[in-house]
Amino acid sequence: MSGYHVVVCGSIVPDPLQTLEPITGPTGPSLKNEMMLPAVLDPWAAQALFEAAALAQKAPGSKVWLVALGPKAKLQQVMMAVGQKVPFELVAVDGPAGGFVDAHETAAALAEAVQAIPGLDRARLLLFGGWESGSRGAGVTLQLVGERLGLQDQFQGVDQLTPQPDGSLEILERVEGGKHQVSVVAGPPALLGWATGNLPEPRNNPQVGMANMKGIMPALQKAKPAKVGAADAQYLAVQLPKQQRETRVVKDLTPDAIAAELVEWISKD
Amino acid sequence: MAVPAALVSETLSTLPGDDVRSVMWRLEGRYDLQMLIQSVRQVARGPVARLVAEGARSSHDWTEQKNALLEHYDACGATGVFMEPHQGGFLEGPKNLAMALVAFELAWVDAGAATGALAGHLGLSPIHERGTQEQQDRYMSLSAPAAPGEDRKPWRGAFALTEPIPYVGVDTGMLGGKVSVARWEPGQEPVLKVEKRGRFITNMGFANFVTAAVDSADERIKGTCMVILEEGDPGTFDRGTPTKKLVHQLSSTSDPIFSLEVPASRIVGGYSVKDGVIVPRWSHDEIIAAVFKHTRVPVGVMTAAKLLSAVEPVIRYQRGRFRGAQQARPGSPRYDLGLQVREDVLHRLVDVWATGEAAASLGFSTSRLFDELDPLEKVKFQTLQEKGITGRAELRYFKDVNARAVELVKLRAKPEAERDAARVAELEADPLVRYAILDSAGAVLCPATKLWNTGHGATVMREAVALMGGYGITEDCPGFLGHKWMDAQLEATYEGPEAVQRRQLSVCMQNEVFLAQLDAWTKELRHIASERPDTGACNLASAFVLWRYTYDHLQVATDATGQKLYQGPRQGVTFALSDALAWLMAARSLVLDVVELEQKGAENAVLAEGLPGLVRFYQDLSHVQCARASGEVGRICAELVYGYNKHPEWNADAQQACWEARELDELEDLIPGIGSCAKDVIEAGGGHPDKAGPCAHCSSVADFAALRMKLDQCLTGARLAKDRAAEALSKVMIPEALDYPV
DSSP states (O other), X not given: OOSOEEEEEOOEEEOTTSOOOEEEETTEEEETTGGGSOEEEOHHHHHHHHHHHHHHHHSTTOEXXXXXXXXXXXXXXXXXXXXXXXXXXXXXXXXXXXXXXXXXXXXXXXXXXXXXXXXXXXXXXEEEEESSOSSOTTSOHHHHHHHHHTOOOEXXXXXXXXXXXXXXXXXXXXXXXXXXXXXXXXSSSEEEEEOSOSOOOOOOOHHHHHHHHHHHHHHHHTOEEOOOOOTTOOOOOOOOOSOOOOOOOOSSOOHHHHXXXXXXXXXXX | OOOOGGGGSSOOOBOOOHHHHHHHTTOTTOHHHHHHHHHHHHHIXXXXXXXXXXXXXXXXXXXXXXXXXXHHHHHHTTTTTTSXXXXXXXXXXXXXXXXXXXXXXXXXXXXXXXXXXXXXXXHHHHXXXXXXXXXXXXXXXXXXXXXXXXXXXXXXXXEEOOOSTTOOSOOTTOOOOEEEEEEOOTTSOOEEEEEEEOSSEETTTTOSEEEEEEEEOSTTBOSEXXXXXXXXXXXXXXXXXXXXXXXXXXXXXXXXXEEEEEEGGGBTTOEXXXXXXEEESSOHHHHHHHHHHHHHHHHHHHHHHHHHHHHXXXXXXXXXXXXXXXXXXXXXXXXXXXXXXXXXHHHHHHHHXXXXXXXXXXXXXXXXXXXXXXXXXXXXXXXXXXXXXXXXXXXXXXXXXXHHHHHHHHHHHSOGGGSOHHHHHHHHTOHHHHHHHHHHHHHHHHHHIIIIIIXXXXXXXXXXXXXXXXXXXXXXXXXXXXXXXXXXXXXTTSSSOXXXXXXXXXXXXXXXXXXXXXXHHHHHHHHHHHHOGGGXXXXXXXXXXXXXXXXXXXXXXXXTTSOBSSSTTOXXXXXXXXXXXXXXXXXXHHHHHHHHHHHHHTTOHHHHTTHHHHHHHHHHHXXXXXXXXXXXXXXXXXXXXXXXXXXXXXXXXHXXXXXXXXXXXXXXXHSTTHHHHOSOEEXXXXXXXXXXXXXXXXXXXXXXXXXXXXXXXXXXXXXXXXXXXXXHHHHOBOOSSOSSOO
């Protein structure tokens, strides 16, 4: 058997152009009009998915799954766009995706969904996901999923994955100062939390979409509900940053001087 | 003026998204179409929007930048949408709705891009509709986008009809192209010489082939036909100079010159030889009729997209209008709402939005109708062919079919308990009956979409531009509204200008099957009104009744000189009545979509949360549009019914019919107060009131006067609906920024 079994964990977030206003709803903290706001695939997860597809294309025999926890009706909408980018099989878990969901509960639901994937070869498993998230800013969900699945080789802030001739994988992780830490792992199983990577977004392909949708629609129909939430959490206050920038028109200021002024402004709070 | 809180307790939360549209436009369950929307939208709000923002519209040349869009159209599926899967497409079944959706998404940003993306389909349409199997297979597969890994550039097509230069537009009867026999060796296929000059031909900057309409210039060729010209054919294939148009700059348009030799097998649909004469199977008229039957609808949808795309930029502009001013401090109504503290701007925006919704509803419902009609048309075609029925015999054959279609329409309009279910089932089982019903409606709805959406839409688009203040007529107006206003004028013109649409309407609305449906729709609207009085359906139904009365009246009425009113050349009558019908069709479509939203919205988990407010808002928009439509219909019908009678003058006959002051004085003793009821009183010296003549009575149309008065009274509540919709606009949540560049 050759190739990888790449499972990408990724969900949806509100379209970043939307106004997000936190409110306390009947089930705890949520966003105002959340269900009615347009959603997109979490940008970090999207990068992970595109990297997974690129890797699968280079390694014959590979397969890609996208495991997504979110309201299935919203997932359906997003999959209409994502499904045309790369081939994958969707595993949908029905639950909230609003950003106020506990990372531990989310990780448990995702791990359970991954374990239930029929035919998944754990020896060839690469668990991909976002190093960060557009909604779950804790940045720990993927790590927790990995822990539950027993994946000890974990890499976060990944920008590049290069399979080596001997079957090992060379991985570039972000470190401070714009540099990368180079690691080599013997091979799967491993967990990679992707940063921005370096692949462009794949071109659209309606034929891929039509093929994907034959699996995506049934997957959405049989999505199991997940008991995740944050009903016990209380948010005492939410507010925008206090800085208010007053625009000034100044001619002939050097870039260094502009930068210095910006740094000074950012440092104030 | 603030609306009482009770009236606005449930209102619009966010701007309607894809879930709302998929319910209203019946896309739920069509994931292929929803995918298409998403992919085309990415191209529209990405590469297309960037080009417009960079100023690509300032040139009418076909540049490399613009040419790069073609690959994006291929990738998103816009060019493949027209084709069958075995030809390289990806959608099964009829594709009218799919093409309308592509047009909508692209025109949301730039209608020139929409035209450019769809013009190839127009080039292919003659082949698709009437081409031989060989022609279809060749040109469809050549034009299909390259599959992944395939190293092939897809062919692009163009469509050349046009009357002789220098004018711009389409008149199917005024052909400028000629075809003759160049060579015809015994036993060989004839070689044709085609001379054609095109005007305003879209896609000509890069087209690989052209379907051109030509007239015979040779006694060995009969009549007119369409031929396929390829760029490699011997002779001149000159793309010509770019047309200096002011609009739709993201489509390639030029005035080509063709002088080519082509084999006779390029005649669209093939030919036969009778007595040494080449007889094309289809005349250019027949082919064009089949083509334009479908392709005019997406054009109407383009203008609808413009109007709806204007809503968000206008709200953003209105709310931010005073920010930055010393007098508008954060937290003040002026800061938060800007211009929206005033009723006028909100009311005008409600009008723009309602028009856009009605236009979209009309366009998409017509597209759906054609999707249903297409397979039935094939059955009809096959049936007639098997029976050997052609020409006038077809009209005779359909006399009986139409009678049964009318019967079915009337049966369907009855309450279920009163219907003869067996007879309904029997009639519905007949595909020709179903064809007759849909075809008669489509023949009206298609020109109505093109006429009303683009014509009235262009006028309302001006209103949207005006609502942006000075910003509206700048190149960097958010949403490119100024460009959209200009573009709308072209949409009102090409693929058949307004007069062509009115002409088709005035003929097709006389079809008895259509008129039976019109009556059934009136009943349906009354029924909707009984359950949903806030939709304005009742008001609209009254307008339907008035229109129908006027139509019937005009069929028999004559003008002051005794000339018949409803007749082909009398366009002052027929065209005006066509306009009124288009208003009715648009408003009805919106009412039906709002009902659909209310009925099916609850089944959609995404919509369930805000559905009551959403439905409330859409009902108000619908009510506003119905009121506007009924006002137009009332005005037009009143002008037609009264306007062709001669106004009475103060001559002896007219004066004789007036009261005399002396008579009134005498009667006053018997009937006190009668004097105050008399309008026209002649004084003892012959003096009369200072006006054109005695008031016109028109007692022969007393029913009309009653209907008109009823229609006016049916406007009750319309302005309250407008107030509520306006209030909702001042509260609706909008995104932080437009999702495409300015």
